[in-house]
Amino acid sequence: MKLYGVPGSICTTRVLVTAAEKGLDKTQLQHIPVDISAGDQKKPQYLAIQVPALQDGDLTLFESRAVIRYLADKYEGQGTPLYGSSNRDRALVEQWLEVESHNFNPHISIVLNELVFTMSRGEDPDTKLVTTHYERLDRVLDVYEAHLSRQKYLAGDFFSLADLSHLPTIFYLIRVAKKPNVIFRRPHVLTWWQLISNRPAWKAIAPSIMTVTKQPKTASTSA
Amino acid sequence: MKLYGVPGSICTTRVLVTAAEKGLDKTQLQHIPVDISAGDQKKPQYLAIQVPALQDGDLTLFESRAVIRYLADKYEGQGTPLYGSSNRDRALVEQWLEVESHNFNPHISIVLNELVFTMSRGEDPDTKLVTTHYERLDRVLDVYEAHLSRQKYLAGDFFSLADLSHLPTIFYLIRVAKKPNVIFRRPHVLTWWQLISNRPAWKAIAPSIMTVTKQPKTASTSA
Structure with missing residues (x-):
């Protein structure tokens, strides 16, 4: 492939x-x-x-x-099972993939677009837009905090595609945009972030972002 | 259930x-x-x-x-197979569910929110917002028109979840908001719409929308 x-x-x-x-x-x-x-x-x-x-x-x-x-x-039978182990697990993975895609991503991607990609083109960020969507992201993460106080990962007690799908944006928010507060000030969200970002797969991939952001023009939020 | x-x-x-x-x-x-x-x-x-x-x-x-x-x-083995018949089919269904969710729905839902749900609350629609997002929807449908000129349904030659997911919003656009032009002026999109909206399942469900929109306060775009 x-x-x-x-x-x-x-x-x-x-x-x-x-x-x-x-x-x-x-x-x-x-x-x-x-x-x-x-x-x-x-x-x-x-x-x-x-x-x-x-x-x-x-x-x-x-x-x-x-x-x-x-x-x-x-690759269902190889490596990490990313949909859990039952139809029920899979349904909850899909639910949280939808939450990531419809509730979380729209706000974090606007913040990143302004603070990372707009600035990397030498343009000024729209600070009002950043404030609005950072606050909305903050409210979305209240729901995550309550949810993650009851279970280890988003879809249950197993790491899944739903957790994984958050890795690149949260990494950019913390390490490149340097706006970690919405993550760090929530104990359960922070514990979850530490769990998922310390997996060997992510630790192998993440450095490539840091390399690229030193040549900012190649970064992009394209789907 | x-x-x-x-x-x-x-x-x-x-x-x-x-x-x-x-x-x-x-x-x-x-x-x-x-x-x-x-x-x-x-x-x-x-x-x-x-x-x-x-x-x-x-x-x-x-x-x-x-x-x-x-x-x-x-209900994989019952009724209409909604993911096709292979991993490949399923992948293309997922691709077009993503397109519906990220490229199509954001625009049509704003148009419907203004023209149907805002008006049903007795408020004036934001006509500038309607124009902007109706035009964006129009451009998204250019991609659909080209795609549907090459195949019968979005994910291939089979009806799937990807087609189905468009039914309620397009029905509202045509029948309730009365803004059918973006659909009707594109021959392949129109043929596709006629195919999917003439299925017995949709014909059994659609009248419930028309009943409810006569009592507009109960309608909603909630996810």
């Missing part, structure tokens, strides 16, 4: 950490870096695809959350 | 049409109507749940797109 994606981008990273949890090596999933700052996405070979895109034989798949679901299913 | 949901709401309807495609009857899935205009959601028995919520034994599941995935898996 080949993954076409911008190195260090949130969506490409989401796919790469899934591959790492599944124990896929570079012969099984090859990352083909797409360099947006060099206009790669306008080259003929990329015109028909969005990035990140997974190519597996004649299947070309877009949308990072669709790609991670595909990898979790295709 | 019990489904707690506002009758005629977009998200409740999404779940009910899935149940209908799976051939579930009222002994298998009982719809418990929640009446927001009567303050039902503040009553003690509803305080711990969002609506719509599916209750199946000790599992309580929120988020309509998580609930429809759960029903599609739980």
